[in-house]
Amino acid sequence: MLNRIIPILLLKDEELVKSKSFHSYTYIGDILNSVKIYNELEADELCIFDISSSSNGINYDLLSQIATECFMPVTYGGNITSCQEIEKILRLGIEKVSINTALSDLKFVSSAVDQFGQSTIVACVDYIIENGTALRTDPVSQDKSELVEFLEEIVTEANIGEVILQNKELDGSYAGYDLSTITKVKDNVHCPIVVAGGCSGLNDIKSAFQAGCSGAAAGSLFVYYTDAKGILINYPDSSELEEHNITR
Amino acid sequence: MIAIIDYNTGNIGSIQNMLRKLGVESIITSDPEVMCKASKLILPGVGSFDSGMKKIRKLELFDKLNDLVLKKKIPILGICLGMQLMGENSEEGKEQGFGWMNESILSFKNLQLNSSIPVMGWNYVKSVKPNQLIQDQKAKFYFVHSYYFNSKCENCIATASINGFEYCVAFEKNNIFGVQFHPEKSHKFGMKLLQNFANL
Numbered sequence: 001m002l003n004r005i006i007p008i009l010l011l012k013d014e015e016l017v018k019s020k021s022f023h024s025y026t027y028i029g030d031i032l033n034s035v036k037i038y039n040e041l042e043a044d045e046l047c048i049f050d051i052s053s054s055s056n057g058i059n060y061d062l063l064s065q066i067a068t069e070c071f072m073p074v075t076y077g078g079n080i081t082s083c084q085e086i087e088k089i090l091r092l093g094i095e096k097v098s099i100n101t102a103l104s105d106l107k108f109v110s111s112a113v114d115q116f117g118q119s120t121i122v123a124c125v126d127y128i129i130e131n132g133t134a135l136r137t138d139p140v141s142q143d144k145s146e147l148v149e150f151l152e153e154i155v156t157e158a159n160i161g162e163v164i165l166q167n168k169e170l171d172g173s174y175a176g177y178d179l180s181t182i183t184k185v186k187d188n189v190h191c192p193i194v195v196a197g198g199c200s201g202l203n204d205i206k207s208a209f210q211a212g213c214s215g216a217a218a219g220s221l222f223v224y225y226t227d228a229k230g231i232l233i234n235y236p237d238s239s240e241l242e243e244h245n246i247t248r
Numbered sequence: 249m250i251a252i253i254d255y256n257t258g259n260i261g262s263i264q265n266m267l268r269k270l271g272v273e274s275i276i277t278s279d280p281e282v283m284c285k286a287s288k289l290i291l292p293g294v295g296s297f298d299s300g301m302k303k304i305r306k307l308e309l310f311d312k313l314n315d316l317v318l319k320k321k322i323p324i325l326g327i328c329l330g331m332q333l334m335g336e337n338s339e340e341g342k343e344q345g346f347g348w349m350n351e352s353i354l355s356f357k358n359l360q361l362n363s364s365i366p367v368m369g370w371n372y373v374k375s376v377k378p379n380q381l382i383q384d385q386k387a388k389f390y391f392v393h394s395y396y397f398n399s400k401c402e403n404c405i406a407t408a409s410i411n412g413f414e415y416c417v418a419f420e421k422n423n424i425f426g427v428q429f430h431p432e433k434s435h436k437f438g439m440k441l442l443q444n445f446a447n448l
Contacts, residue, residue: 001369001410002388042435044370068261071435073390093259095368095392095433117394119368161364192364248370 002248004044004215005205007222007235008196009034011050011078014062018223019051020172022126028223031062032069034233039071041235044248046070047164047194047217049098049124050078058085060092067093077124081105083112090116098164100124101139109158118161122194123154126166127181134181147181151189162192164217170198172220177204179211186212202236202244209246250274250446251286253313255303257329258294262432263442270439272446280312288445289313289322293329297353297395298341300329310346317348323423325445331419331426332395340395348424350402353395362411366394371408373429379405379420381427381444387437389429391417396428 009031010017016034017025028034031048038046048066050059058079067074076089077098086097096119102108103123113121127136127147134147147165154160165185167178175198182195194215195208201221208216222234241248250267252260254276267274274290275282283289291313293300304310316322326334335345338353345353356365372388382405391408397416399407406418408429417428425445431438 001363001367001371001391004370039435064259064261067259068265070262071266071433071438073392073433091258093262117366118364119366119392161368 001214002044003209003213004194004248005236006045006047006194006215006217007038007043008047008049008217008219009223010219011048011052011059011062013052013056014059016223017051018172018219022168022171024172028231029233032065034223035066035069037233038235039069041233041237043072043235045073045075045215047075047077047098050076052078054079058089060088063089063094064092075122077122081108083108083115086112086116086121090120096120096122096162098122098124100126103154104138104140106154106157109154109160113159113161118159121158121160122162122164123158123160124164124166125151125154126168128168129178129181134184148185148188151185151191155189155191160191162194162214163189164194164196164215167197171196173198174200174220176200177208177216179207182208182211182213202240202246205236206244206246249286250288250290251283252276252290252292253283253309253330254278255293255300255307255309257300257303258292260292263290263292263327266432266439266442267446270443270446272442278307278309280309283312283316286322288448289316289324291324291326291330291333293327293333294392295329296340297329297332297338297345298343300333301341301343301345304333314346317346317424321423323445323448324425326424326426327432328393328428328430331428332397334424334426335397338395349397349419349421349426351397353397355395357394359413361413366392367410368392370434371410371429373406373408373417375406375418377405379418380448381418381420381425381441382406383444384437384440387440389417389427389431389434389437389441391429393428
């Protein structure tokens with residue numbers, strides 16, 4: 001299927017926010033208004049991650065409104081820990097669910113894949129680089145594992161359909177994607193990859209596709225006007241993509 | 249007024265929402281009396297073939313829809329599972345479909361497709377004969393499915409390919425239309441298609 005360019009929208013307590021290095025959240029705006037704008041701009045797909053506290057649970061009403069509003073597919077992640085929750089989310093009209101914290105429970109992930117289909121379940125994996133090695137920290141146990149090994153495990157054991165890989169330090173930095181890690185991953189792990197973290201523009205997106213990513217995701221790029229942080233929900237139009245020779 | 253048939257499979261809010269954006273009135277209903285009065289019907293659906301047909305029968309819609317579609321010739325558009333239910337049967341299950349299309353629905357799992365299943369994502373669609381729904385040769389749509397119609401299917405109006413394997417993604421037979429992809433998740437391309445259907 002075609003490559004995708006994917007805005008990542010962060011929800012905190014029902015508001016759209018943007019982070020830098022996974023903290024320092026800035027209020028961006030209303031999620032439904034933003035979704036309407038991405039509709040107009042004909043985004044390929046949206047990733048919506050709810051980073052509210054797990055005690056808030058999953059806001060099904062809001063998700064239902066988002067699903068009804070969106071004229072493109074949506075991936076939702078945030079506080080998902082059971083197949084019943086996944087079923088409820090999918091029934092609302094959300095196309096895919098993303099699992100991050102619950103990746104520590106591979107039995108759950110595997111049963112979700114069995115029940116809902118490989119393409120419906122996406123793993124969202126954040127990592128940092130320490131002494132030149134990409135490491136993933138388990139959010140619960142705080143154990144560190146080598147990113148490539150972790151990915152091999154989840155792909156083999158749970159048959160995940162796709163992985164969203166986010167370099168935490170590059171989040172909100174406009175410093176470009178961490179393509180050297182992506183290349184190492186692609187050499188060892190057989191699973192479609194969506195890259196996130198650091199995207200500064202269409203050249204980065206083009207490089208991501210050339211490096212073999214099936215999707216290129218971005219947060220700051222699609223919610224800010226410039227790195228001076230004037231807010232503008234935006235998305236590349238077809239003439240800009242043609243100029244950069246980006247095909248989808 | 250377009251009636252969007254509600255037989256309890258998935259969110260059909262986005263179909264109504266897209267029609268609303270096009271200025272086309274629609275009503276979501278499982279009431280055959282309401283469907284009788286509609287100028288056109290949409291049969292949406294996600295999920296399995298058997299569960300879809302069972303729900304249709306449970307709501308006593310099987311005979312009613314046969315009457316509306318085959319006798320009264322009300323235009324009907326099947327989307328995704330809705331399109332598949334218009335076939336005879338499916339490799340997915342045991343139930344009999346409406347049989348408006350003399351075709352069986354086949355499983356991608358029986359091919360060496362080199363793709364994760366369900367097949368999910370955007371793909372270009374090629375129209376293979378003049379038709380009323382798809383005229384744009386650069387149209388692309390969003391797909392999510394594990395079963396498909398053969399490209400040689402009679403009344404096929406458009407195909408798509410995955411890793412070189414071509415299959416039927418839309419058909420048109422008199423007043424009966426079916427699309428495998430989701431126009432309601434394919435923004436401007438979907439809007440054009442729904443507009444074409446609404447304008448028939």
